[in-house]
Amino acid sequence: DNVNKPARRKPGSEQDWVALEWGWAWPSNRRILYNRASADPEGKPWSERKRYVWWDEGQGKWTGYDTPDFIADRAPTYRPDKEAKGKDTLAGDDPFIMQGDGKGWLYAPNGLLDGPLPTHYEPQESVAENALYGQQCNPARMEWTRKSNPYHRAFQDPRFPYLLTTYRLTEHHTAGGMSRWLSWLSELQPEMFCEVSPTLAAKVGLTNGGWATITTARGEIEARVLVTERITPLRIRGRTVEQIGLPYHWGSQGLVRGDSASELIAFVADPNVSIQESKALTGNIVAGRRSRDRRVVTSGPLVAPLTLADGTQVAAIDERDLPPVQQKPVGKHGIRSGRSKQTEET
Known part of the structure; x- marks a missing residue:
């Protein structure tokens, strides 16, 4: 027509x-x-x-x-x-x-590696224990167990007390590799920034429009600070947990440049389509710009191992899985998953 x-x-x-x-x-x-x-x-x-x-x-x-x-x-x-x-x-x-x-399925006898019934698992790095049962994380998840990809404690890691999440902006596209070269879009969103609540800003000394350094065991980035009430603290089992919001559209090239949120994210993926966990992880934030561009892959360990009261190092224990699940093989390139057929550890 x-x-x-x-x-x-x-x-x-x-x-x-x-x-x-x-x-x-x-x-x-x-x-x-x-x-x-x-x-x-x-x-x-x-x-x-x-x-x-x-x-x-x-x-x-x-x-x-x-x-x-x-x-x-x-x-x-x-x-x-x-x-x-x-x-x-x-x-x-x-x-x-x-x-x-x-029919609408709740029971899926095929097609899902972590089926057949829907359930709740905490992310690889969480601010709380799984409230439903003892298996903390998805038992069929894919892990990359290598020195360049250290994980935080499964839950309540005091070195990284805040919840990090990433998201898109209307003005940029995917990682920004295309939109950061367009002058109009670059002018609308010119700098990498982080969003924090007024209470978190007051707690760690952040000022609106100032600089902050966000860290995980994998790396550190700097970002402008946006103090906003739309990022609200969470109440989890009687505790207040602050959130840090990070758009993921910046990088080292383009008309506008900035640190990439991907520097902070761990390599861990779901078992069905191998998509990484980038929407829920833990981290820390301090006021000011980063002192240098540190990444675990080039600088070595960025934080000391966490030692529990009994002297146990968290890196040496597995709080994410019940004992039967801990027998998953570690395969080539350090990939650890329920479906791995590989036996060579590299």
């Missing part, structure tokens, strides 16, 4: 609240995935107040405010026969059409 649908900007006053004529959601302009689930098995809205998509018996098809995420003419009463194949195997009350059986 020669219409640039992604460019549409029809005002909200001229359409319903789902606003299908504002932009375009690829591929079919539906705004909620699996929206067949907003109707009951008979195709009627679970709630009239929240009606979203429903079965129109008169038209013999699904309709609603959104583009139905279902086979358009599949009646709620449809049931497949034993010879059905492909999409014909999905019943009219099976809303999860990208699953082989059309």
Whole structure:
């Protein structure tokens, strides 16, 4: 129809609240995935107040405010026969059409290396013990056990008492390798910064617009300070834990430059798609600029090992895993994971 649908900007006053004529959601302009689930098995809205998509018996098809995420003419009463194949195997009350059986899974018998049931694990470096059970971290996680990748204590490491998290900014793209070369975007976000709460700023002597040095056992970076109430302290099992927010768009090249948050992050990854843990780790922060560009890979250990009251060095114990899990092999390049088939330690 020669219409640039992604460019549409029809005002909200001229359409319903789902606003299908504002932009375009690829591929079919539906705004909620699996929206067949907003109707009951008979195709009627679970709630009239929240009606979203429903079965129109008169038209013999699904309709609603959104583009139905279902086979358009599949009646709620449809049931497949034993010879059905492909999409014909999905019943009219099976809303999860990208699953082989059309059902929403809590129990996943295949496809997940850390399945089959969802559960909670703490990150590799946490500010608290796992409150649910003794296995602290994902038992199938991937670790890189080598001197250039030291881990903090599994929880409550006094050397690194704060929670670090990383995130994107609207004005930059991924690690910033493209957007830091664009003058307009660089002017909008010209410097690496960290976000801290007013209470953390007062505690360690940070000033808004001043400099801070953020450290982990892997490295240290410097950043401008943004004191803001949108970074709030956490209350965890009766304790107050401060957070430090770090955008991850800076590096050593471009029109604007700054230290990279990746210098702080440990190599540890989930077992399914090998994505690193960069959204939750522990660290420390002090006022002022870093004295020199220190990294464990070039400078050696940056902090002394943590010694417990009984004289045990934390580096020599494993608080992340129950004893049966600690038998995971260490493979080539120091990778330690439940799925490793390698035996050579390098």
